[in-house]
Amino acid sequence: MTSKKAAPNAQPAQRVIKKYPNRRLYDTDTSSYITLAEVKQLVMDSEPFTVRDAKSNEDLTRSILLQIILEEETGGAPMFSEAALANIIRFYGHAAQGFMGSYLEKNVQAFTDIQAKLAEQSKTLTPEMWAQFMNMQNPLMQGMMGSYVEQSKSMFDKMQEQMQKQTEQMLGAFLGKR
Structure with a gap:
């Protein structure tokens, strides 16, 4: 058996x-x-x-x-505004659709990672320490949010570079076929 x-x-x-x-x-x-x-x-x-x-x-x-x-x-409290939803819809069928999807996915993952780190660190905090931690003057909070913003900016810069390279390739192919 x-x-x-x-x-x-x-x-x-x-x-x-x-x-x-x-x-x-x-x-x-x-x-x-x-x-x-x-x-x-x-x-x-x-x-x-x-x-x-x-x-x-x-x-x-x-x-x-x-x-x-x-x-x-x-339901009760939507996450996306009408303007945000309209902007997302505009990317469908657009040349940047793939980049935007990847950009959003990476940003949501980065935000989720930060949230998980905060949750892990909050397990050891007293209510007083938690109040101090949530104060935006806290260097750790500023560092984490700064890291998120920097990571988001880096992803956006990479997306722009990829779009520029693809545009140059398309224009090169188009202008080379005259």
Whole structure:
């Protein structure tokens, strides 16, 4: 009799959620139907999962994540202003679409990393130390935010350089074909 043990450093199997034509979501791990709110909780808990169409097996994960964002945005306190959403829409189909997606992704990750560092450091703070820490005069807070701003600026500069190189290549190819 052999037992199936996961390797000590093995990644857990990715959870599969099936979406049926009646729009219900079925969690294959728990063998039960779940709600969009429960899928959101999986995201909040950093649980790896994928959403698949029950008939075609098409990956619907992005669609479900966008649906969660839509519900959050139409709920109480939206994260994006109308102007920000309009600007994001304008990048679709634009030559810089790929750069913008990458830029946003890297900035969100950098912000998430800073937030995680703050959370880790806050575990050892007393309420008095926390109040002092949150004061923007705090050198550590200024350093972390400065680091984020610098990282964001660096990513933007790289994006501009890549766009300039592509423009030069396109113009070179265009002007060379006369």
